[in-house]
Amino acid sequence: MSSILAQLLLNGLIAGAIYALVAAGFSLICSVMKFMHFAHGGVVAAGAYFLFMFSQWFSPVPAILLALVTTVLFGVFMDWSVYKQLRKRHASNAVLLIASIGLMILTTNLILIGFGADVKTIPLAQHNPVYTILGARITLIQVVIIATSALLFGLLYYLMKCTRLGKALRAVADNNAIAQTVGINPSRMYLATFILGSALGGIAGMLIGLEQNLYPSMGLSLVIKGFTGAVIGGVTSVHGSILGALVLGMVENLGIWYLPSGYKDAIAFVLLFVFLLLKPEGILGKRFERG
Amino acid sequence: MSFLELKNVCAGYGALKVLNNVSLRVDPGEIVVLIGPNGAGKTTVLKSVFKLVDVYSGKICFQEKDVRALHTHDLIQLGMSLVPQGRQVFGSLTVRENLEMGAYLTQDNDVVQERIASTLLQFPELKPKMKDYAFALSGGQQQMLAMGRALMQDPKLLLLDEPSLGLAPKMMQTVLNRIKKINEQGTSVLMVEQNARQAVKLADRIYVLEDGKVALHGGKDILSRKEIQHIYLGGR
Numbered sequence: 001m002s003s004i005l006a007q008l009l010l011n012g013l014i015a016g017a018i019y020a021l022v023a024a025g026f027s028l029i030c031s032v033m034k035f036m037h038f039a040h041g042g043v044v045a046a047g048a049y050f051l052f053m054f055s056q057w058f059s060p061v062p063a064i065l066l067a068l069v070t071t072v073l074f075g076v077f078m079d080w081s082v083y084k085q086l087r088k089r090h091a092s093n094a095v096l097l098i099a100s101i102g103l104m105i106l107t108t109n110l111i112l113i114g115f116g117a118d119v120k121t122i123p124l125a126q127h128n129p130v131y132t133i134l135g136a137r138i139t140l141i142q143v144v145i146i147a148t149s150a151l152l153f154g155l156l157y158y159l160m161k162c163t164r165l166g167k168a169l170r171a172v173a174d175n176n177a178i179a180q181t182v183g184i185n186p187s188r189m190y191l192a193t194f195i196l197g198s199a200l201g202g203i204a205g206m207l208i209g210l211e212q213n214l215y216p217s218m219g220l221s222l223v224i225k226g227f228t229g230a231v232i233g234g235v236t237s238v239h240g241s242i243l244g245a246l247v248l249g250m251v252e253n254l255g256i257w258y259l260p261s262g263y264k265d266a267i268a269f270v271l272l273f274v275f276l277l278l279k280p281e282g283i284l285g286k287r288f289e290r291g
Numbered sequence: 292m293s294f295l296e297l298k299n300v301c302a303g304y305g306a307l308k309v310l311n312n313v314s315l316r317v318d319p320g321e322i323v324v325l326i327g328p329n330g331a332g333k334t335t336v337l338k339s340v341f342k343l344v345d346v347y348s349g350k351i352c353f354q355e356k357d358v359r360a361l362h363t364h365d366l367i368q369l370g371m372s373l374v375p376q377g378r379q380v381f382g383s384l385t386v387r388e389n390l391e392m393g394a395y396l397t398q399d400n401d402v403v404q405e406r407i408a409s410t411l412l413q414f415p416e417l418k419p420k421m422k423d424y425a426f427a428l429s430g431g432q433q434q435m436l437a438m439g440r441a442l443m444q445d446p447k448l449l450l451l452d453e454p455s456l457g458l459a460p461k462m463m464q465t466v467l468n469r470i471k472k473i474n475e476q477g478t479s480v481l482m483v484e485q486n487a488r489q490a491v492k493l494a495d496r497i498y499v500l501e502d503g504k505v506a507l508h509g510g511k512d513i514l515s516r517k518e519i520q521h522i523y524l525g526g527r
Contacts, residue, residue, distance in 0.1 A: 171392045185364060
């Protein structure tokens with residue numbers, strides 16, 4: 001029994017680490033840009049599919065680097081081609097939200113056109129040894145997922161707390177109008193946000209692609225998980241979202257100890273509604289009173 | 292020679308024109324105060340100088356240089372700083388981070404740290420609060436922080452938008468005294484104030500704005516003029 005618990009906890013940690021990568025990029029963009037970029041799921045899927053594509057032609061390292069760069073460009077292109085044009089027209093956040101859903105659907109269909117509807121497997125993950133910890137099995141790729149996520153969260157924390165760019169991003173997220181009065185150029189910060197957010201999303205997509213099969217609508221289900229994690233932890237708090245996503249991964253996987261595994265998604269949605277109704281600011285999200 | 296000069300400036304927000312041919316000037320070392328009833332366009336004057344609203348026509352010169360085509364960050368580098376209305380601080384950043392962001396355009400970290408030290412000399416009450424989040428400060432402390440943040444660029448001209456708004460009378464006096472002190476150290480000040488009586492005590496010259504135009508201009512005696520009652524109370 002205890003080895004089952006260990007396995008479920010480990011599965012929860014792996015799922016949580018992936019959700020947290022998705023959630024971190026999603027909530028970074030949400031906190032700076034002040035709208036829900038649901039097409040972030042499309043960026044995540046693009047990361048997986050670009051890695052699939054490049055790994056046909058190149059060896060792993062250049063394939064991963066190329067996929068990362070292309071995914072970031074894809075995310076930045078979304079901002080430049082759609083959101084930026086809407087911002088120029090003073091579009092409301094609701095319009096941006098609808099545009100982001102449109103972009104999500106568009107991305108899914110572009111993948112369908114480009115790669116077809118059948119599931120794909122990234123050929124890089126052929127050799128995948130299995131280790132046993134406390135009776136629980138973990139594959140090398142899963143170890144890589146956990147380690148990469150931990151490293152990225154550390155880097156992200158350092159960036160946001162200790163660097164001039166990170167502080168400026170937090171300043172824009174806090175109060176855009178005041179950020180301008182100290183000379184921070186919001187357009188540059190928006191660009192930096194999309195680069196960082198899309199890089200996180202792309203890496204999440206690549207890691208998922210190594211672990212699971214690729215299918216065209218994978219981005220939508222992932223961004224919903226990322227969004228749920230972000231709501232649990234606090235949408236506008238990047239480290240809150242990471243925490244929330246880890247909680248979500250754990251709860252989902254521990255839940256199937258009692259419930260059939262088909263209820264995994266239902267658990268996520270119940271958790272989403274509970275938080276939206278009872279604690280919409282999330283675990284770490286703060287409500288600021290302005291004087 | 293004037294330090295800052297606005298000539299026939301028309302400005303507003305998109306299609307909404309607020310300022311109509313406003314001309315005013317600030318000479319080096321002066322404190323110039325803009326007063327006037329609500330909606331007269333006082334804040335818009337500061338925002339038009341700082342390129343935060345659309346300037347349709349007219350001329351804005353800073354140190355003899357036409358600055359209308361420049362961006363906000365260029366103006367900051369030329370030596371202007373704005374303290375916006377309503378104790379606006381970055382609530383989710385610490386006091387130290389707020390000050391650091393004030394010197395965002397200064398790349399050299401040593402210079403930033405020196406400026407923090409000199410800003411703390413002006414605002415010693417911030418010193419024990421450096422690690423606190425700015426949202427946790429009192430209203431008066433937030434106003435001090437907003438002013439301290441503006442000083443981090445070492446400005447030659449400080450634009451202040453209603454620094455005493457919503458403060459208790461004692462704190463209001465403290466804030467105005469600090470402004471006087473900053474001015475004595477060589478920074479020129481262009482200030483918007485709702486509290487005309489207090490502000491006039493501080494001012495070298497006063498402009499009274501009404502409906503987006505300069506209605507009156509003069510020295511400390513301006514409040515005793517008859518026209519001022521018409522501007523504030525109407526019914527001429």
